[in-house]
Amino acid sequence: MSRSIGDLGEFVLIGQVTTRLPQGSEIILGPGDDAAVISAPDRRVVATTDLLIENRHFRREWSSAYDIGRKAAAQNLADVAAMGGRPTALLVGLAAPPQLAVAWVLDCTDGLRDECEVVGASVAGGDISAGEMITLGITALGDLEGRAPVTRAGARPGDVVVLAGRLGWAAAGLALLRRAGAGADAIPGDLAPLVAAHRRPEPPYALGPALALAGATAMCDVSDGLVQDLGHIATASGVAVELSRPALTPPPALAAAAAALGVDPWSWVLGGGDDHALVACLPPTATAPNGCRVIGRVGERGDAAVLVDGEPWEGAGGHEHFR
Amino acid sequence: MSRSIGDLGEFVLIGQVTTRLPQGSEIILGPGDDAAVISAPDRRVVATTDLLIENRHFRREWSSAYDIGRKAAAQNLADVAAMGGRPTALLVGLAAPPQLAVAWVLDCTDGLRDECEVVGASVAGGDISAGEMITLGITALGDLEGRAPVTRAGARPGDVVVLAGRLGWAAAGLALLRRAGAGADAIPGDLAPLVAAHRRPEPPYALGPALALAGATAMCDVSDGLVQDLGHIATASGVAVELSRPALTPPPALAAAAAALGVDPWSWVLGGGDDHALVACLPPTATAPNGCRVIGRVGERGDAAVLVDGEPWEGAGGHEHFR
Numbered sequence: 001m002s003r004s005i006g007d008l009g010e011f012v013l014i015g016q017v018t019t020r021l022p023q024g025s026e027i028i029l030g031p032g033d034d035a036a037v038i039s040a041p042d043r044r045v046v047a048t049t050d051l052l053i054e055n056r057h058f059r060r061e062w063s064s065a066y067d068i069g070r071k072a073a074a075q076n077l078a079d080v081a082a083m084g085g086r087p088t089a090l091l092v093g094l095a096a097p098p099q100l101a102v103a104w105v106l107d108c109t110d111g112l113r114d115e116c117e118v119v120g121a122s123v124a125g126g127d128i129s130a131g132e133m134i135t136l137g138i139t140a141l142g143d144l145e146g147r148a149p150v151t152r153a154g155a156r157p158g159d160v161v162v163l164a165g166r167l168g169w170a171a172a173g174l175a176l177l178r179r180a181g182a183g184a185d186a187i188p189g190d191l192a193p194l195v196a197a198h199r200r201p202e203p204p205y206a207l208g209p210a211l212a213l214a215g216a217t218a219m220c221d222v223s224d225g226l227v228q229d230l231g232h233i234a235t236a237s238g239v240a241v242e243l244s245r246p247a248l249t250p251p252p253a254l255a256a257a258a259a260a261l262g263v264d265p266w267s268w269v270l271g272g273g274d275d276h277a278l279v280a281c282l283p284p285t286a287t288a289p290n291g292c293r294v295i296g297r298v299g300e301r302g303d304a305a306v307l308v309d310g311e312p313w314e315g316a317g318g319h320e321h322f323r
Numbered sequence: 324m325s326r327s328i329g330d331l332g333e334f335v336l337i338g339q340v341t342t343r344l345p346q347g348s349e350i351i352l353g354p355g356d357d358a359a360v361i362s363a364p365d366r367r368v369v370a371t372t373d374l375l376i377e378n379r380h381f382r383r384e385w386s387s388a389y390d391i392g393r394k395a396a397a398q399n400l401a402d403v404a405a406m407g408g409r410p411t412a413l414l415v416g417l418a419a420p421p422q423l424a425v426a427w428v429l430d431c432t433d434g435l436r437d438e439c440e441v442v443g444a445s446v447a448g449g450d451i452s453a454g455e456m457i458t459l460g461i462t463a464l465g466d467l468e469g470r471a472p473v474t475r476a477g478a479r480p481g482d483v484v485v486l487a488g489r490l491g492w493a494a495a496g497l498a499l500l501r502r503a504g505a506g507a508d509a510i511p512g513d514l515a516p517l518v519a520a521h522r523r524p525e526p527p528y529a530l531g532p533a534l535a536l537a538g539a540t541a542m543c544d545v546s547d548g549l550v551q552d553l554g555h556i557a558t559a560s561g562v563a564v565e566l567s568r569p570a571l572t573p574p575p576a577l578a579a580a581a582a583a584l585g586v587d588p589w590s591w592v593l594g595g596g597d598d599h600a601l602v603a604c605l606p607p608t609a610t611a612p613n614g615c616r617v618i619g620r621v622g623e624r625g626d627a628a629v630l631v632d633g634e635p636w637e638g639a640g641g642h643e644h645f646r
Contacts, residue, residue, distance in 0.1 A: 006645040013645075028367055029472055032559070034405040034543050035371035035465070037472045040363035044351055047447070048358035049372075049462050051416035053454045082357040093374035093460050098645040124370070129644040131376045137416050137460025139372050142358070149352055149360045220357050236355070321452040322329040322336075322421040 005105055006098025013102065014128055017109050024122040026088045026143075036125035038089045038141055046085035046142035046149065050076050054134040062177045065104040067199040068136075069111020075223065076140035077119055078203035078276035082221040084150040084212025085142035087205070089124040090116050092138055095131030108136075119205045147212045155218035155237035155281040159298040162288045164204040164211070164278045166197060167226055168250065168265065171272025172257045173198030179261055191257050203276035210289035211280040219280040225271040227306045227313050230279060234305035237281075242307045243270075243296035267315050270308065328428055329421025336425065337451055340432050347445040349411045349466075359448035361412045361464055369408035369465040369472065373399055377457040385500045388427040390522040391459075392434020398546060399463035400442055401526035401599035405544040407473040407535025408465035410528070412447040413439050415461055418454030431459075442528045470535045478541035478560035478604035482621040485611045487527040487534070487601045489520060490549055491573065491588065494595025495580045496521030502584055514580050526599035533612035534603040542603035548594040550629045550636050553602060557628035560604075565630045566593075566619035590638050593631065 005013050014031075023030040029037040038045075050072075052058060058068045073090055080087040092112060096105065105128075112123050121140070173194035176187050187195055203221065211219055218233045226248075230241045250258065250265040258265035281298050282288055304312040328336050337354075346353040352360035361368075373395075375381060381391045396413055403410040415435060419428065428451075435446050444463070496517035499510050510518055526544065534542055541556045549571075553564045573581065573588040581588035604621050605611055627635040 008645075010644045029406075029474060033472075033474050033476075034402040035369045035408070035463075035472075037406065037467070038368050038370055040366050040368045043363050043366055045361050045363045045368045045464065046358045047361055047370075047412070047414055047462070047464060048450075049414040049416045049448065049460060050450045051418045051452055051454070051458060051460045053418055053452070053458065056418075056452065056454055079357040083352075083360065085358070089370070091370055091372040091462060093372045095374045095376055095379075095458075125372065127371075127373045129374055129376070129379065131374070131379055131458075132456070133454075135374060135376065135418075135454075135458055135460075137372060137374045137458075137462075139370070139414060139460075139462040140358075141368065141370060144360070149356075149358075151352065151356050321333045322331075 002101040002103055004099045005096060005102055008102050010128055013105065016106060020106065020109050021113055021123045023124065024120060027122050027124045031125050036091065038124055041143050042146050044144055046080050046083050046144060047139065048076055048079040049137065049139040052136040063199045065107035066111040069108035070115045070200045072136045072138050073112045073115035074201045074203055075276055076138045077115065077121065077205060078221045080140050080142035081203060081205045081208025082219050082278055084147050084208055084219065085144050086209055087119045087121040087140055087142040089121055089141045090138060092123055092126035092136065094126065094128050095135040097132055098130055150212050150216045150219040152218050152220050152233045152236040155233055155239050155298050157239055157298050157300050158284055159217055159281040160284055160294050161241055161296040161298060162280050162282055162292040163295045164207040164292045166275045167222060167277055168254055168268030168272040169194050169197035170201055170274035171268040172254055175261055175263065176257060191253060194253055194257055197275060201274060201276045204278055204291060207278055207289055207291050211278065214289055215283055215286040216280040217283060219278060222273065222275060222277040222279055224273045227270045231305040238301055240299045240301050240305060240307060241296060242299050245309045247293065247295040264315065270313055271315055325424040325426055327422045328419060328425055331425050333451055336428065339429060343429065343432050344436055344446045346447065347443060350445050350447045354448050359414065361447055364466055365469050367467055369403050369406050369467060370462065371399055371402040372460065372462040375459040386522045388430035389434040392431035393438045393523045395459045395461050396435045396438035397524045397526055398599055399461045400438065400444065400528060401544040403463050403465035404526060404528045404531025405542050405601055407470050407531055407542065408467050409532055410442045410444040410463055410465040412445055412464045413461060415446060415449035415459065417449065417451050418458040420455055421453055468532065473535050473539045473542040475541050475543055475556045475559040478556055478562050478621045480562055480621050480623050481607055482540055482604040483607055483617050484564055484619040484621060485603050485605055485615040486618045487530040487615045489598045490545065490600055491577055491591030491595040492517050492520035493524055493597035494591040495577055498584055498586065499580060514576060517576055517580055520598060524597060524599045527601055527614060530601055530612055530614050534601065537612055538606055538609040539603040540606060542601060545596065545598060545600040545602060547596045550593045554628040561624055563622045563624050563628060563630060564619060565622050568632045570616065570618040587638065593636055594638055
């Protein structure tokens with residue numbers, strides 16, 4: 001039987017975790033003290049936090065500890081990118097039952113570390129305590145490199161709406177896992193990329209700062225669903241966002257999964273969260289960075305915040321945590 | 324029956340929470356976007372995070388929502404102070420069951436806000452989601468105002484050890500609540516300050532920067548127990564900490580509670596956590612700020628990290644999360 005964190009004890013565990021965490025040049029003081037100290041070169045720090053709780057935000061039977069670490073880091077690092085920031089550091093609070101295998105915690109740590117490495121950030125500190133459910137409290141910090149933060153509130157009629165990253169892949173992967181239950185291994189190989197997208201999102205981090213430099217007037221990451229998240233931009237900016245279905249046509253893997261499960265693929269494209277794509281509004285004269293595609297435009301605000309081919313979208317989707 | 328957060332819905336709840344949160348001058352962008360943006364005047368940010376989980380770190384029957392908010396903020400703000408930092412902002416992740424009363428969340432928010440106000444910080448952002456247990460993921464940020472961070476690693480033989488704040492009060496209050504169970508109202512009035520200390524710690528925040536200015540060579544807050552926390556300083560610094568019992572004599576309220584419960588009050592003084600006192604090592608030539616008292620000295624490292632009147636302390640106490 002594998003060794004548990006309760007057998008190991010808190011302080012030995014913390015030691016084993018922190019030795020796996022290299023500290024980048026922007027970490028002035030890393031793990032092991034009352035707090036970390038992190039460089040904030042432009043005298044401002046971007047900061048965001050999320051809680052992830054077992055069986056609510058992830059399932060151990062559907063994702064490895066490593067992938068849970070990758071995903072937990074990704075969703076917070078993407079929020080920094082969505083402000084136009086470059087992530088610098090992650091802080092991690094972990095609560096777990098004493099009988100949890102030490103290997104689970106170390107694998108999760110490796111996932112957090114490796115996702116940070118993608119963007120040049122470091123896991124600079126944290127906290128470990130006991131809890132019935134595995135719980136991760138993740139905070140990401142970042143630097144704006146002298147740029148203004150790109151909020152949700154600056155979109156103007158006439159702007160074009162651009163997308164970087166995938167839509168609906170993670171939602172489709174989750175639907176496949178839910179349907180397959182314990183038989184997740186039996187999901188056909190051509191649909192495997194969708195399951196992988198659920199387990200390990202690949203936010204287009206570098207396009208956050210690139211879109212800010214290109215003059216983005218508003219930006220957010222797609223964590224709750226495209227229509228819902230663009231609705232926040234539309235409301236904050238006092239505009240309408242007009243999406244074009246042809247620009248969002250579900251790719252073959254999504255269409256195949258939708259056919260296999262008997263669901264509407266548009267519910268994933270327009271309502272699926274967790275891919276952490278970036279959507280931004282750009283002035284019509286701006287040049288979109290490579291890796292972005294135009295998916296709509298910004299119009300005057302009418303009755304609906306978001307229109308899809310001129311109609312409010314009535315499909316399922318969008319995430320509300322208490323329903 | 325009071326309204327639940329599930330009835331209200333996530334986005335209305337977030338709106339009600341954020342309207343209660345004034346934003347100080349150092350919050351460049353507050354709640355409502357993908358991330359907050361906070362001023363970091365000296366190009367470095369102090370950052371610390373903790374998870375607090377219902378029935379592990381607090382009990383709703385023993386503490387009001389307001390006090391749980393105060394305490395959750397305090398324990399993180401104290402970590403910033405223990406680096407010699409001035410707290411600037413708090414980020415709060417909250418998970419809660421849908422049936423939780425809206426009033427509970429708003430009262431907890433008020434507690435978080437008011438504890439921040441004590442130090443001039445603001446609740447600048449966060450996240451709300453569903454979970455079976457109420458869970459708070461708190462991150463505190465702070466500024467060093469040009470000073471070097473005071474770590475645990477700089478103590479030198481000959482330094483004096485000074486204490487700011489209370490020891491053992493919160494532990495005694497918790498012991499009283501445990502013994503009283505549902506009859507907590509029956510705790511005698513002269514012991515009420517101990518219960519209050521458990522519910523709402525009063526860390527000596529301002530003495531963190533003051534001790535840094537005074538030349539502190541090492542500092543930490545007492546969150547797990549004096550001997551254990553000083554043990555971290557002793558180990559990190561390669562020294563021994565020699566405490567003096569006469570300087571730590573339990574005050575009358577502690578002695579009375581100990582007599583009432585039939586426990587050794589020294590277990591609270593030397594092993595009790597959660598008061599978030601600050602302990603620091605100062606060069607012998609330094610002048611301790613007002614509000615600190617000398618409780619020992621730093622010696623050469625021998626077999627024991629911490630000595631109490633020349634002996635290793637064998638008493639109960641010190642916190643290990645997985646036991």
